[in-house]
Amino acid sequence: MGLSERKLKILQAIISDFINSAEPIGSRTLSKKLEMGISSATIRNEMSDLEEMGYLTHPHTSAGRVPSDKAYRLYVNSLMEKYVLPENEKQKISQKLLSKFDELDKVIANAAGILSELTNLTSFAITPRINENSLKYVNLLPVDDRTVILMLVTEAGKISNTTLNLKAPYAKDKLEFLSKVMTMNYKGKSLSNILTLDIIKNFETDIEAMGKLAENIMPNFLHTLENMLNVELYMDGLTNIFSIPEYSDIGRAKLFLEMINKKKEFTDILINRDSGVIITIGNENTDEVMRDCSLITATYCVDGKCVGKLGVIGPTRMNYGEVTSIIEYMTDNLSQSFRLTEGEKDEQ
Amino acid sequence: MGLSERKLKILQAIISDFINSAEPIGSRTLSKKLEMGISSATIRNEMSDLEEMGYLTHPHTSAGRVPSDKAYRLYVNSLMEKYVLPENEKQKISQKLLSKFDELDKVIANAAGILSELTNLTSFAITPRINENSLKYVNLLPVDDRTVILMLVTEAGKISNTTLNLKAPYAKDKLEFLSKVMTMNYKGKSLSNILTLDIIKNFETDIEAMGKLAENIMPNFLHTLENMLNVELYMDGLTNIFSIPEYSDIGRAKLFLEMINKKKEFTDILINRDSGVIITIGNENTDEVMRDCSLITATYCVDGKCVGKLGVIGPTRMNYGEVTSIIEYMTDNLSQSFRLTEGEKDEQ
DNA sequence: GTTAGCACTCAACAACATAGAGTGCTAACA
């Protein structure tokens, strides 16, 4: 049994209705709404077929039909009409997205905020992994007798610094010398490479070569490198789930928030998703806890590398068309603005 | 009518019982539990008096009694027995608190995590305001033709930096010159003072004196200063509220989480609290939305100035004794560790 | 002042009835 034109139309109607109302829909209501001149009985027959084929389910005998994950997948792939963001919406988003901040992390956190506001869902964003970034220079700046600022700068301009409190006073010229030696040793190497074993092994000889001061500074150097590789997760709109009927049950709301709050695990799930706009619906999610949610992510690029992610998580019943458009527009916008810097550089 | 010894004893018993069980307690149950050889009828009379005096309430006629905010206040002030943290607990806390991180922000975020774990409540921590900190130096570091790192260092060693993408290329010597001029102009002045009007007014003449490059950099300088003054709020244990019977109602849980999630407002509430261990119970909170919560905060000091805060928020029915001890121990511990750096400096 | 005794109150729970939204099947129709 194939999916006739009519079956598709009925299925689409059921899905759009359910996305809006969250209520199972019955044959009579649908018959009236469709205005196709077919009676509720006919629709009942079709619905029965669709259920047999796995597109619909039944909370209980005397309830209307509810779309299954399979139905949402079909809907997303071919049934739903592409939502086009109105031009003034686009402008509003662009403005909010880019006006306020310079710092990457702040821009990304802000983006998550905007996204949750627009979709009324829980949104998240992760900053790009900078694995491949190579170190540009190491700078040790004197503050006072025992305080030193360790500053690392990558080729892409990402900076990280830490204030170190040394156990013994140091000489300024030694500090300068150490900066130079460290820069010479590690310049051009990618952060993750520096952290791999073979380079770390060399540290002992490095330390010996560079003297007592290095002994104090090296562990901090490694630690700072590790921090730079950390992906930052930002979330917003957590309380939006309370407005969603699916989560009016306290148990489900709890599970949802607990899942979201395991930041480490959640970040890993996000990192491992493919690039581009990816929609995973309900049981398509490999992670047990997410089986009754849908996840939409898209990738934004920094300096041409598409490694940051922006997305939303919510009930499988969500407005895929609109949400996807918004996310896609936002990531495009972000990528473009992060490329601008690059562009400016090239103009030189 | 005063509070006789016996009334106090009964009140104390009701409160401790309710803190544990969250269930209204009746006269018969209490009579058995107290083992004072007084009958339920007598206790009923006493309870009736206590209710008249405002220490107890009644969810409905046939329910047991529940302590009022006034009762909790009395309990906290004089009735409750001081909880002494066992030595091994203390050690565990100290270890977790200090082992992992160097950076102040990370230590504070981590502290909030530990606190929520220990108390099973929602915890929070704010980083210190550094209003009074004075600027030590301004450093402009060249990265490439149009990229500059703006780095600000305060006397207390707090560093902040921003990567600037300039609109035009610059000359290295001008950058160096500008660093020196800016350091000269603003060194020793407190961050908040630099941001006040009279100094900002001078900027225009400053910019004129320092040339085109300054025009580009000054707004970023101000912006970075503002950022340094921002207090960071960390929270943890949000989902703990779901285990608390008071919040098994989805409406209340929602209100609670929404309140907590208004970070700006919540931070303001925290900042404005007095120093030391402060307990505000239910309607003692000036903010409407917090009237059915209790808030416990304590202050930790950095470099001798007590301006950071650590605390929990939860239902008025919370274990004030234990929670207070834990928070107090943690802030003491933090203050001490943040003083160590200071101590080391003094040893010089 | 304390206590036994008793009438009274009220939430919580269970048992039952009812309404209504919806289904599935059948038989008739085009």
Added chain:
DNA sequence: TGTTAGCACTCTATGTTGTTGAGTGCTAAC
């Protein structure tokens, strides 16, 4: 052969009623 009206049936949601038990408040006796 597909479509439809009609009808019995199902099941949730909602309301009603009764019962239980924990608890109170009052009174009278100790």
